Amino acid sequence: METDRATQPSADEGRVIDARHIDPEGVTWSRVDEKYVTVRALGVAISGLIWLAITAVPLVLALTGVWGGYPRWLAWTLPGVALIWTLIDLLITRRRVRAIGYAERENDLLVRQGILFRKVLVVPYGRMQYVDVQMGPVDRAFGLCKVQLHTAAASVTATIPGVKAAEGARLREQLSDRGEARLAGL
Structure with missing residues (x-):
């Protein structure tokens, strides 16, 4: 019987590694504010x-008689798709936010996010x-901020949105x- 290579013990650690999950073992994740x-x-x-x-512009033009060369179903379809897309996006918003997390370890910071396309970023201290803390008007109204970590590689930035302002200030100083x-x- 052939074994799945994804769950075979690694040679150096002797423990089972499940390749379906990219979260490191034994990490306690801090979640963003509810x-x-x-x-x-x-x-x-x-x-x-x-x-x-x-x-909805084509629909308004079709209903007013300005747009007559195209089928009306197309004019109704466009805003319908936009509405359905928005409703689906609203339904999964809570799950998306729950997927965001960060963990401070001894030598690095882990940042994770994503539901379908999961991402775990490891940023060595x-x-x-430099570390940015940003607050837009909506974030400020809810007492939240966004912590952004910039690394030596110009293309790599880690972002932790939805952090309480006090926690953001603490993270900025500590990191x-x-x-x-x-x-x-070094």
């Missing part, structure tokens, strides 16, 4: 209304160049201190 669900839902709703208004300490040791 209020971020509302912030994210507001963004989805506003974006959906904009797309609904844009896609010694590679961090900056750890980055400086690891960089000095």
